[in-house]
Amino acid sequence: MTDPLERDSSGRFVKPPEQTPNMPTGADDVHPVGRLLFGWVENKRTPSILLGLVVLVIIGLTVADLLVDRHDYFDFANTVWFYSLWGFGAFALAVLSGWPLGHLLRRDEDYYGEAETRPDDVEADE
Amino acid sequence: MSSLVGHVNPGLVLVLVGILGCLIPVQRVRQALMVATPIVALLLLVFAERNTDLAVWSVLGLDLVTYRVDSLSFIFALAFLIASFLNAIYALHSDDRLQDGMALAYAGAAVAATLAGDLMTLFIFWEITAVSSVFLILRAGTKAAYQAAMRYLGIQILSGVLLLDGLAYVYKSTGSLELTAFTSLDQPGALFIFVAFAIKAAFPFLHNWLQDAYPKATVVGAVVLSAFTTKLAVYAFARMFPGFEILIWIGAIMTVFPVFFAVIENDLRKVLSYSLNNQLGFMICAIGIGTPLALNGAAAHAFAHIIYKGLLFMSMGAVLYRVGTAKASELGGLWRSMPYTAVFCIIGAMSISAFPLFSGFVAKSQTMSAVATFNNGEYMIVWLMLLFASAGVLEHSGIKIPYFTFFGHDGGHRVKEAPFNMLLAMGLAAFICIAIGLPMMGGLGYGWLYDLLPCTTSAVAADVCNVSGVEIKAYNPYTLDHIITQLQLLMLAVLAFMLLKRFGLYPPERPGTILDTDWLYRKPGYGLVKWFGTVWGKVGPAMTAVSGSLAVETFARLEAAFSPRGTLARGGLVNGMAVWSAVLLGLVMLVVLLA
Numbered sequence: 224m225t226d227p228l229e230r231d232s233s234g235r236f237v238k239p240p241e242q243t244p245n246m247p248t249g250a251d252d253v254h255p256v257g258r259l260l261f262g263w264v265e266n267k268r269t270p271s272i273l274l275g276l277v278v279l280v281i282i283g284l285t286v287a288d289l290l291v292d293r294h295d296y297f298d299f300a301n302t303v304w305f306y307s308l309w310g311f312g313a314f315a316l317a318v319l320s321g322w323p324l325g326h327l328l329r330r331d332e333d334y335y336g337e338a339e340t341r342p343d344d345v346e347a348d349e
Numbered sequence: 350m351s352s353l354v355g356h357v358n359p360g361l362v363l364v365l366v367g368i369l370g371c372l373i374p375v376q377r378v379r380q381a382l383m384v385a386t387p388i389v390a391l392l393l394l395v396f397a398e399r400n401t402d403l404a405v406w407s408v409l410g411l412d413l414v415t416y417r418v419d420s421l422s423f424i425f426a427l428a429f430l431i432a433s434f435l436n437a438i439y440a441l442h443s444d445d446r447l448q449d450g451m452a453l454a455y456a457g458a459a460v461a462a463t464l465a466g467d468l469m470t471l472f473i474f475w476e477i478t479a480v481s482s483v484f485l486i487l488r489a490g491t492k493a494a495y496q497a498a499m500r501y502l503g504i505q506i507l508s509g510v511l512l513l514d515g516l517a518y519v520y521k522s523t524g525s526l527e528l529t530a531f532t533s534l535d536q537p538g539a540l541f542i543f544v545a546f547a548i549k550a551a552f553p554f555l556h557n558w559l560q561d562a563y564p565k566a567t568v569v570g571a572v573v574l575s576a577f578t579t580k581l582a583v584y585a586f587a588r589m590f591p592g593f594e595i596l597i598w599i600g601a602i603m604t605v606f607p608v609f610f611a612v613i614e615n616d617l618r619k620v621l622s623y624s625l626n627n628q629l630g631f632m633i634c635a636i637g638i639g640t641p642l643a644l645n646g647a648a649a650h651a652f653a654h655i656i657y658k659g660l661l662f663m664s665m666g667a668v669l670y671r672v673g674t675a676k677a678s679e680l681g682g683l684w685r686s687m688p689y690t691a692v693f694c695i696i697g698a699m700s701i702s703a704f705p706l707f708s709g710f711v712a713k714s715q716t717m718s719a720v721a722t723f724n725n726g727e728y729m730i731v732w733l734m735l736l737f738a739s740a741g742v743l744e745h746s747g748i749k750i751p752y753f754t755f756f757g758h759d760g761g762h763r764v765k766e767a768p769f770n771m772l773l774a775m776g777l778a779a780f781i782c783i784a785i786g787l788p789m790m791g792g793l794g795y796g797w798l799y800d801l802l803p804c805t806t807s808a809v810a811a812d813v814c815n816v817s818g819v820e821i822k823a824y825n826p827y828t829l830d831h832i833i834t835q836l837q838l839l840m841l842a843v844l845a846f847m848l849l850k851r852f853g854l855y856p857p858e859r860p861g862t863i864l865d866t867d868w869l870y871r872k873p874g875y876g877l878v879k880w881f882g883t884v885w886g887k888v889g890p891a892m893t894a895v896s897g898s899l900a901v902e903t904f905a906r907l908e909a910a911f912s913p914r915g916t917l918a919r920g921g922l923v924n925g926m927a928v929w930s931a932v933l934l935g936l937v938m939l940v941v942l943l944a
Contacts, residue, residue, distance in 0.1 A: 277843055291829050344568050
């Protein structure tokens, strides 16, 4: 916090900047609540740990699937790995299609002469 | 409730107060009115008598039922009013009379249209939604917004004109404007009305107005727009076209195609617009199935969707408001500055992805079950398409939106958290997403939502449920096998995301314009019109001169022949004609006598 007795170059007293609860504070301008809730994402091992956790959950779900008597309407949906494979395949297909589709459909931002879309009611800090 | 108050359409109250709000210059007074009016309207709705005509106006010999509540209209009107209340809170930071007023009038028009008991009243409020909502785009103040607003207004008015045509046909053939379900598209007016609804529901090839206009609206405007127009169309389809099997396929296509566009789109508000299209597909598909379970699924999905889609638009609006952009390529790492917004966005993302304990799970599962069991599994392909789309939703709304905004690469933006009023609106929306998604625990949980569904019990069900004598079974989404299979679908999709990111196979977010079918009218179509304009500009004057001189000459000749002083009026010819007429008449009589 600025010293309340600090003077500026002309010798006048400088009012300390107003602190608002929403303003990021602390190291690296990180919001304290952000640090508390999401600080762990900065850890380099986090992606690997998350991947491990997801794999563990999937193994657990597979075991549970083997134990539970499912009664889906379609017979093929009753097989153990159906939903897993469908989820993985659908997601991968959607994402990987982005490569060719991007080449095919992406044009310059000003293609329609409408590059500026920032509305007037934005009060960005930057 | 007094007799007078009980007969006032709550939507009309919102429309009138909204128009009044445009004239109130004092921000706090105006906004207090904007927040309080939906609450008053909510009370009017909750205490309204069901299944009876509450207000009838006789105009030009027509009896217009301007207020009628049944179990189908109730849940849609309720969702609209809750959204209107949340939107008013979300807009408190902004001092914009026109936006405040038109947002309320727009919501009111949607509510009033939902509670309309005849086609003419529906048409009137249908048009008010179009006219009032366009200001939410115009107020963005950019050239792009102005042009998108004009395109938006054009197509919305076209929808209204088609609805008017349709209702005229209906009135001519039946003598009634009653809002009853069609049984076939061959009925007079049915096709016009179907297309009118299809435009507002953003059917494939009619959808571009949505992705064109919503991302260019103001921060508040996009949130407001996301709630009403398309869901009003969903309601209208449920009211007038339940069980039309063509809707099953249209809905299925609607769920799938936006997934591919959303993957490559960089503007996250546009991603949400594609996502909106995808979610509408589930509802339209359910209406096409048309069984009580499916109609409940459509209504539950619409209710949940209005809240979680609004929440997602709110979170992206907050980011746009603070950072100045909603483009994925420029964002990232905002958990450092906007952690509350991040939490609310994640709740919206988990809801739309249908994770257990969130609203999307209890809503979407009814539609999936209804599609699977309909006609002995006849629509297996459709069911697989919806299952594909469920994984697609997780990609664009469940992961892409929060990941590229709040996590991933740090965009270096160090901004303030969203204003308190925005956080409050997001917090309330997030609360609803969880409250109606939980398993039944005491008075809380999905049962609160399920009790409001249109086909819950035969006693209160709307006409469209067609359930007389049919036992409507209670639906429980929280069965062990359902939880396991849904989690398998989602967790393997999450695994796919992790692996694709890890191996560099996830396409990077790049700035650019993604071409959609609107390219046809925005480039070749516009070019053709422009070419005709240029040609006419050059040829027009000469053509006008030629046609003008031809017209003058033709008129002079006609006048010379037929005027009182003209050739044909002279005695000789008239006498001659009389002689020739007598000769011809004599010949005809002779032929007749001989025959």
